[in-house]
Amino acid sequence: MIRVGVIGAAGRMGQNVVAAVEDAEDLILTAAVDPMISSIEIHDRVVTSTTVAALPAGAADVLVDFSIAAAAEEHVAEAIGRGFHVVVGTTGISAEAMASAVAAAQEGPGNLLVAANFALGAVLAMRFAEIAAPYFESVEVIELHHAAKRDAPSGTSLKTAERIASARASAGLDDCVDPTESFVIEGARGASGPGGVRIHSVRLPGLVAHEEILFGSPGEGLTIRHDSYDRISFMAGVLLAIRSISKRRGVTIGLDALLGS
Numbered sequence: 136m137i138r139v140g141v142i143g144a145a146g147r148m149g150q151n152v153v154a155a156v157e158d159a160e161d162l163i164l165t166a167a168v169d170p171m172i173s174s175i176e177i178h179d180r181v182v183t184s185t186t187v188a189a190l191p192a193g194a195a196d197v198l199v200d201f202s203i204a205a206a207a208e209e210h211v212a213e214a215i216g217r218g219f220h221v222v223v224g225t226t227g228i229s230a231e232a233m234a235s236a237v238a239a240a241q242e243g244p245g246n247l248l249v250a251a252n253f254a255l256g257a258v259l260a261m262r263f264a265e266i267a268a269p270y271f272e273s274v275e276v277i278e279l280h281h282a283a284k285r286d287a288p289s290g291t292s293l294k295t296a297e298r299i300a301s302a303r304a305s306a307g308l309d310d311c312v313d314p315t316e317s318f319v320i321e322g323a324r325g326a327s328g329p330g331g332v333r334i335h336s337v338r339l340p341g342l343v344a345h346e347e348i349l350f351g352s353p354g355e356g357l358t359i360r361h362d363s364y365d366r367i368s369f370m371a372g373v374l375l376a377i378r379s380i381s382k383r384r385g386v387t388i389g390l391d392a393l394l395g396s
Contacts, residue, residue: 139377140166140195140219142187142210143202145175148224148366152199153177155370162377166194169202187214197377200225203285208232215245220380222373223249226290240386248380248387251290253372257346258390260361261295264348267357268299269306271350276328279337279345287336291346293328294389299348300330343368 139156143149144167156164157178166182168190169175177183182194187210197220200207204227211228212235214221223236233249240247252258268274276299278292300310311331315324325335344363350356363369372390379393387393 137162137377137381138165138194138196139163140168140182140190140198142168142198142200142214143206143225144177145169145171146201148201148369150175151366151370152201152373155367155374156377159374162374166190166198168198186210192217195219197222197380199373199377204228211247212236212239215239215247216243218244220246221248222376222380223247224253224369224373226251227286237386246380246383246385246387248376248383250372250376250388250390251294252344253369253376253390254344254361254363255372255375255390255394256368257291257344257361257363258372258394260346260348260359261291261298262391263359264295264350265298265302267350267359268302269308270352271357272352273311274299274348274350275325275333275335277335277337277347277349279339279342279347281342281344282338282340284338287338288326288328288334289336289344289346291344292334292336295346295348296328296330296332296334299332300328303330 139162141149141152144153156162164181167177168184168187170185172183184190198214199222201224204225207225207228211221216239236247276292276295278289313324325333328334346361348359375393
């Protein structure tokens with residue numbers, strides 16, 4: 136039985152993780168961390184806290200972080216250093232804070248797994264885009280999320296662009312070049328991401344998490360699209376990460392390694 140703690144347990148994703156863990160026969164929820172922890176119902180056996188620092192040693196085997204970037208930057212490295220294995224789904228964490236967490240996982244007893252997206256379909260979409268990248272002249276990424284998402288562009292779109300750029304570079308292709316010469320409204324062409332890949336962010340009520348990767352060459356196009364209609368779509372990947380992290384010493388980036396891709 137794997138003992139699991141959820142950081143950001145009162146948030147939308149956190150509550151879904153809590154429910155998924157409690158429904159799994161091989162997992163048990165033993166800790167919940169959130170400044171608003173008193174606002175949700177938690178089983179009496181669960182240790183609750185408003186901060187990771189206040190969690191007693193051994194409160195869980197694995198901590199799953201779906202908080203906000205500012206909070207995650209403070210407690211992820213500390214949690215790893217204290218011996219917890221940590222699965223991170225929070226996006227928008229600074230490069231400096233992530234480097235600190237990676238260093239802690241490389242030196243301390245806790246392992247770290249970080250994924251931009253836990254929906255298995257989204258992971259596969261990134262892989263498909265990586266395969267297609269060398270065969271098309273240009274590509275742009277559109278990511279669409281709910282109106283409450285705090286960061287833009289999304290971690291998934293950035294990782295997608297990074298993988299596309301890397302695949303193009305490995306094939307000897309130059310960075311994507313935007314042919315636009317005149318901007319009637321600044322920003323109309325989105326942001327220039329890794330390898331010149333244009334990324335466009337949409338924020339609307341009613342959406343959850345969606346991504347379109349549009350490839351184009353003379354005479355043809357290819358669109359890869361993934362849609363998460365409900366946050367339950369992320370739970371299969373989260374549970375896979377929880378079950379795998381103790382066996383993956385140090386740092387694991389993304390779910391690809393867990394899927395064998």
